[in-house]
Amino acid sequence: MWRGTCYKAFNTEKSFSDAAATCGVDGGTLAMPRDAETNAFLISLCKSVRVHKPFWFGLHDQREEGSFEWVDGSALGTYTFWAPGQPDNQGNQDCVIYGGAPRPPYDKWQDTECYWEFRFICQAAPGCP
Incomplete structure (x- = not known):
């Protein structure tokens, strides 16, 4: 629990869309x-x-390249935590992770392809299910 919101980190790997669906359950x-x-x-x-392993969280630019938004549809806003040189959109990188090995820095935001399977973090508010 953090500031009235419940968070859970999953130690299973899923694509961005499958991770989002799991959170929705x-x-x-x-x-x-x-x-x-x-x-x-x-x-x-x-x-x-x-x-040192990547984790999905709810940021993407799937709707419009270079226009990052949260999974609730709201704009990114002023706070960011991008790794140096990120986002770089190499290939079709529309989803965002906390970076992991072999690409330090391990805790900074990096864009990557949405089909890759990584661990992920969900949130539910208010409280916990």
């Missing part, structure tokens, strides 16, 4: 770290599950 969404404090909390949650 519990009435939640992929996590949306809209500020530095929440982002730091989610990074610590990831590390408690699996160190």
